[in-house]
Amino acid sequence: MNSQIPLEHGMALAAVLLLLGLVGVLVRRDAVFILLSLEIMLNAAGLAFIAAGARWAQADGQVMFLFILAVAAAEVSIGLALVLWLYHWHKTVDIDRARSLRG
Amino acid sequence: MLALIWLIPVLPLAGFLCLVLLGRRLPPAVVAALGPGPVGLSMVASLLVTAAFLHAPPAGLSYSQALWTWFDAGGLAPRLGFYLDGLSALMVVVVTVVAFLIHLYSTRFMAGDPGYARFFAYMNLFVGSMLILVLADNLLFLYLGWEGVGLCSYLLIGFWYKEPKNGRAAIKAFVVTRLGDTSLTLGFFLLFASLGTLQIQELTRRAAEVWVPGSLAATAAAALLLGGAVGKSAQLPLQTWLPDAMAGPTPVSALIHAATMVTAGVYLIARMSGLFLLAPYVQLAIALIGAVTLLIAGASALTQRDVKRVLAYSTMSQVGYMFLALGVGAWWAAIFHLVTHAFFKALLFLSAGVVIQALDEEHDIFKMGGLRKSLPVAFWTFLVGAASLSALPFVTAGFYSKDLILSLVGSSARGGTWLWMAGVLGAFLTALYAFRVVFVVFFGEQTRAVKERSTMAVKIPLLILALFAVGAGLFALPQTPGGAASLAALTQAVLPGVPPGTGLGPIAAETVTSLVPLLGILVAALFYLARPSSAAAMLRHRPFSALHGFWFSGWGFDLAYRTLFVDPFVRLARLNRADVIDFFYRGIARAAELGNRALVPTQSGNVRWYVMGIALGGAVLIAVVLFL
Numbered sequence: 001m002n003s004q005i006p007l008e009h010g011m012a013l014a015a016v017l018l019l020l021g022l023v024g025v026l027v028r029r030d031a032v033f034i035l036l037s038l039e040i041m042l043n044a045a046g047l048a049f050i051a052a053g054a055r056w057a058q059a060d061g062q063v064m065f066l067f068i069l070a071v072a073a074a075e076v077s078i079g080l081a082l083v084l085w086l087y088h089w090h091k092t093v094d095i096d097r098a099r100s101l102r103g
Numbered sequence: 104m105l106a107l108i109w110l111i112p113v114l115p116l117a118g119f120l121c122l123v124l125l126g127r128r129l130p131p132a133v134v135a136a137l138g139p140g141p142v143g144l145s146m147v148a149s150l151l152v153t154a155a156f157l158h159a160p161p162a163g164l165s166y167s168q169a170l171w172t173w174f175d176a177g178g179l180a181p182r183l184g185f186y187l188d189g190l191s192a193l194m195v196v197v198v199t200v201v202a203f204l205i206h207l208y209s210t211r212f213m214a215g216d217p218g219y220a221r222f223f224a225y226m227n228l229f230v231g232s233m234l235i236l237v238l239a240d241n242l243l244f245l246y247l248g249w250e251g252v253g254l255c256s257y258l259l260i261g262f263w264y265k266e267p268k269n270g271r272a273a274i275k276a277f278v279v280t281r282l283g284d285t286s287l288t289l290g291f292f293l294l295f296a297s298l299g300t301l302q303i304q305e306l307t308r309r310a311a312e313v314w315v316p317g318s319l320a321a322t323a324a325a326a327l328l329l330g331g332a333v334g335k336s337a338q339l340p341l342q343t344w345l346p347d348a349m350a351g352p353t354p355v356s357a358l359i360h361a362a363t364m365v366t367a368g369v370y371l372i373a374r375m376s377g378l379f380l381l382a383p384y385v386q387l388a389i390a391l392i393g394a395v396t397l398l399i400a401g402a403s404a405l406t407q408r409d410v411k412r413v414l415a416y417s418t419m420s421q422v423g424y425m426f427l428a429l430g431v432g433a434w435w436a437a438i439f440h441l442v443t444h445a446f447f448k449a450l451l452f453l454s455a456g457v458v459i460q461a462l463d464e465e466h467d468i469f470k471m472g473g474l475r476k477s478l479p480v481a482f483w484t485f486l487v488g489a490a491s492l493s494a495l496p497f498v499t500a501g502f503y504s505k506d507l508i509l510s511l512v513g514s515s516a517r518g519g520t521w522l523w524m525a526g527v528l529g530a531f532l533t534a535l536y537a538f539r540v541v542f543v544v545f546f547g548e549q550t551r552a553v554k555e556r557s558t559m560a561v562k563i564p565l566l567i568l569a570l571f572a573v574g575a576g577l578f579a580l581p582q583t584p585g586g587a588a589s590l591a592a593l594t595q596a597v598l599p600g601v602p603p604g605t606g607l608g609p610i611a612a613e614t615v616t617s618l619v620p621l622l623g624i625l626v627a628a629l630f631y632l633a634r635p636s637s638a639a640a641m642l643r644h645r646p647f648s649a650l651h652g653f654w655f656s657g658w659g660f661d662l663a664y665r666t667l668f669v670d671p672f673v674r675l676a677r678l679n680r681a682d683v684i685d686f687f688y689r690g691i692a693r694a695a696e697l698g699n700r701a702l703v704p705t706q707s708g709n710v711r712w713y714v715m716g717i718a719l720g721g722a723v724l725i726a727v728v729l730f731l
Contacts, residue, residue: 025714034710099708 010051017044031083031093035076042072104155105166107148108185111195112238112248114145115231119224126220135214138223139206142230146199153192157590164188164596165304167240179243181301186240189593190438193578194237194370196590197442200571201362201449202230204564208453209354211560212460222262226358229255233363237370242291242301245371249287249335252364253280259359260351272350279344283334290327293320294378307377316381325382328375329389336368336422339396343660345419346403349411353456356411360418361449366441369425376434376599386517390430394525397423399658401532405539406655409466410455413540416657417492418448420529424508427526431518433511434598439591440504442578446571447491447501453565454485458544461553468540473549482545484565489541491572493534493624496617500575505530507579509616516602523612527619534623542631 017040024037046065053061083093090097118141126134156166169184187195206226213222232251239245254277261273295301297320298309314321332338337345345365349356359365372379372389379386397420404416421444428437458474458481459466475482491501509530513523579591642648653659705716 022714022718026711026718029711095710098710102706102708 005051005054007051007055010054011048014044014048014051017041017047029094029096031079031086031095034095035079035083038079039072039076042068042075104151105161105187106168108152108166108168108187108238109170110148111145111152111199112185112231112234114141114148115227115234117141119227119231122220122224122227126224129220131214131219134220134223135210138220138226139203139210141227142199142203142206145230145234146203149192149195149199152187153196153590156187156192157593160593164593169240173244178299179295179301181241181243183244184240185238186303187238188597189590189595190370190373190597191237193438193442193590193594194366195234197445198230198233198237198362201445201568202226202233202358204568205354205357205362205449205453206230208357208456208561208564209352211558212354212456213352218262222259222352225255225258225262226355229259229358229363233367236367239303241303242294242306245303245374246287246291249331249367249371250284252335252367253277253284256280256348256359256364259355260348262351262355266350269350272344272347276344276348279341280334283331283341285330286327286334287331290324290331293324293327297324303374307375310378310381314381317383318381321378321381322384325375325379325385326388328371328378329385332368332371333392334368335371336365336426337419338368338392338422338426339399340660342396342400342419343657343664346407346412346415346657349409349415353411353452353459356414357449357452357456360414360452361445365418365422366425366445369422369429369437369441372426372429373434373438373598379429380432380599383517386430386432388430389426390512390517390522393423393426393428393430394522394529395423396420397427397529398525398532401529401536402654403657404536405532406651408468410459410468410471410540410544411452411466413468413536414448414451414455417451417533417536418444420533421448421492424505424526424529427512427522428508431512431515431522432599432602433508433515433518434601435591435595436504436507436511436601438594438598439579440508443491443500443504443572443575446568446575447488447499450484450565450568450572451488451492453561453568454481454488457481457561457565458485462551463554465551468543470550471544472547473545474553475545477549477553478545480562480565484569485545486541487569487572489537493537493620494530494616495534495620495624499573500571502617502620503576503579506613506616510612511601513612514601527615530616530619531623534620535627538624538627539631542627546632 021037021039021041021044024040025034028034028037046068049061049064049068051061053059053064086095086098087093118137121137121141122134129137165186165188167184167186169182171183173181173183206223209222209226213219216222229252232248232255234248236245236248236252239248257273257277260276261270263269264273291301294306294310298306298313300306300309310321310324334341348359351359379389400416400419400423404413404420407413407416421440425437425440425444428434428440458471458478461474461478461481462471465471487499491499494502494505496502509523509526512518512526513520578589580589642651656662
């Protein structure tokens with residue numbers, strides 16, 4: 001199938017999304033927002049797979065996206081559980097307060 | 104019936120497993136049954152197998168049984184297989200019979216020892232290993248038994264491990280024989296590399312096809328095997344471990360000397376006779392080693408005070424005779440002497456053990472004396488053993504085997520007058536030191552009270568062994584009473600014949616070898632029976648006392664090895680106390696520690712900081728992939 005959208009566009013969008021997510025992870029201190037930003041990064045990777053799969057007419061890209069969805073779901077469930085525990089112990093979701101693993 | 108052959112080594116090994124796993128929990132009475140039991144069953148099995156073998160000898164006069172392939176790698180696929188022919192059948196019978204009698208004796212001798220079960224466990228393993236060694240049909244399997252025997256000798260010599268002296272003796276025995284074992288291993292490598300098999304029969308066949316007699320490869324391989332045999336059989340120059348091996352309990356000494364360990368070297372050489380025939384120089388070396396060893400060990404035995412050390416040197420000397428016989432090509436004579444020696448040496452050790460225990464662990468013969476009346480069983484059995492050891496003409500088994508060796512040494516093409524004279528001189532020394540012990544220990548005035556502890560478990564083995572020490576010459580008869588070929592005939596069928604040569608006339612040689620032991624006994628009687636003070640008086644003269652000291656220390660070999668090898672090695676080890684090679688590894692550890700210290704601050708606990716690290720690392724990786 002001939003792609004209407006060039007690969008470069010898809011890739012650029014994925015890169016932008018990835019950077020946005022990364023910046024979100026880095027600058028936000030709220031654990032819930034960090035999880036949201038991580039989702040964005042995962043979706044950026046998924047988008048890159050889809051775009052590449054479309055460019056070479058391979059189903060693998062979409063298969064990988066399904067995997068990423070599954071990983072993301074698992075990650076969110078564990079992440080949210082951690083956030084709950086964080087709140088339980090520190091009465092806050094500020095990630096900078098949880099630094100007892102200092103070396 | 105022949106198919107039962109696998110039981111022979113497996114039974115003692117099973118006994119070992121039982122005793123090792125359950126021994127601590129079993130009462131001594133059960134251990135006393137479980138110790139000798141498997142060896143006794145193994146004896147029965149070996150007698151049955153041998154009887155079947157004699158009555159209906161299989162085709163080719165040999166029977167082999169392969170259990171399974173041990174491993175298969177790089178063209179080497181040794182089988183766990185047994186090989187029975189006249190030679191191994193004879194060995195198996197001797198080993199199991201002597202070992203069983205020693206085990207029976209030990210049930211009483213070791214009674215009350217805290218390590219009773221441990222003792223029998225090791226003894227069973229010892230016998231099992233020796234039987235593997237004897238029955239193995241390839242050199243690798245034989246080597247398993249060979250090393251098992253070495254291990255057990257270490258465990259048993261150091262059996263009373265609370266004395267540091269015993270532990271040192273055990274280590275010495277292990278290390279010295281290990282030198283020989285290393286040479287043996289190299290020999291196996293060489294054989295496998297050049298002939299492509301370790302199967303003994305196949306190996307001997309291929310060696311005769313591939314190598315011309317006297318070629319370098321054959322000589323090297325035979326010499327390396329000889330190195331192993333010399334170590335195990337305590338011959339020059341690796342003989343120093345044997346006198347110290349007396350640190351073990353007396354039944355252990357009997358087992359090591361009679362049945363299991365020191366005869367292994369002789370057996371190996373006889374088993375590989377086909378290979379040694381291709382290496383005339385090595386054969387000459389064997390004869391020379393045997394002749395020299397029998398003389399120096401005989402002289403040392405003459406000066407020892409410890410009764411067990413006398414017997415140890417005498418073993419060395421008798422194994423020297425076997426080597427002498429092997430060297431001149433009198434293969435059967437060597438094996439025959441091995442058989443008779445097994446019986447009379449076990450007898451001597453066991454009756455010496457009775458004396459030692461009756462006098463509260465007294466080993467010094469000059470503190471014994473006059474025990475003829477108070478220990479009659481020990482006296483008569485020791486006398487029979489000593490007579491057999493000295494080859495008293497016509498009535499003892501030792502005479503027939505030693506006489507055969509000496510006459511063949513004199514007449515063989517590879518022998519000669521010098522070797523024959525060494526053997527005769529050794530026979531004189533043998534009679535002298537054997538009856539020196541008899542006269543000093545059992546005659547004269549009794550100085551100490553004895554506590555008689557002999558029971559049937561002690562007496563029966565002594566009497567049976569005494570019977571064999573007199574009658575084992577019957578083993579050499581060519582036919583059994585039933586008219587079948589005897590073990591001797593079947594063994595001779597396996598071994599090569601004696602190269603005929605011109606030498607002394609048989610009558611002259613016979614006369615000399617019959618008279619020499621009598622002369623030795625006469626001299627011993629003169630010195631130690633008629634005038635007991637004369638020997639001590641002689642020692643007051645300077646040259647005699649110097650010679651006595653030199654012989655007493657075993658010709659200074661221990662001192663020489665200490666100054667030549669042990670001390671320099673210890674000095675080197677001291678120099679290198681802060682191991683040079685370890686510098687490198689210690690440096691690695693140090694670098695890791697420093698790195699750890701430097702990187703600890705990065706473990707800040709701040710999750711976002713970690714994310715930053717991961718992101719930067721990813722960026723760097725991508726940059727590397729893209730631009731490099």
